[in-house]
Amino acid sequence: MHTRLIVFTALVTVAAGGAGVSVSAAAKGKTRTVKATDSDRWSPRSLTARKGDTIRFTWRTAAPHNVRKTSGRGSVKGGARIRSTGSATFKVPAKGTYRFICDVHPVTMKFTLRAR
Ligand SMILES: [Cu+2]
Numbered sequence: 219m220h221t222r223l224i225v226f227t228a229l230v231t232v233a234a235g236g237a238g239v240s241v242s243a244a245a246k247g248k249t250r251t252v253k254a255t256d257s258d259r260w261s262p263r264s265l266t267a268r269k270g271d272t273i274r275f276t277w278r279t280a281a282p283h284n285v286r287k288t289s290g291r292g293s294v295k296g297g298a299r300i301r302s303t304g305s306a307t308f309k310v311p312a313k314g315t316y317r318f319i320c321d322v323h324p325v326t327m328k329f330t331l332r333a334r
Pocket residue numbers: 258281282283284320321322323327
């Protein structure tokens with residue numbers, strides 16, 4: 219009897235935990251962070267994400283930066299102004315390829331996002 223109760227409790231815990239994770243992931247999307255490095259590059263330089271995910275750019279280096287999208291739909295929030303410390307977010311609106319640069323370092327500081 220005691221053993222049966224323990225098994226039942228374990229099964230209920232696993233079922234509830236599994237359902238909770240999938241519901242919250244589908245509703246909110248994931249947030250992925252992209253950071254400026256001291257050598258003025260985005261790290262990582264590319265990511266694969268899903269529609270509804272949020273990409274969060276952050277920077278705090280010797281050089282100032284900003285974030286500007288050069289292709290793809292949607293808009294970057296808080297990325298336009300060039301400043302020494304900052305962050306900006308981009309919510310992925312649809313499947314596709316999106317490219318971003320920093321206007322101070324347009325050659326080295328490129329980031330590509332593929333959404334599927
Ligand atoms: Cu930069």
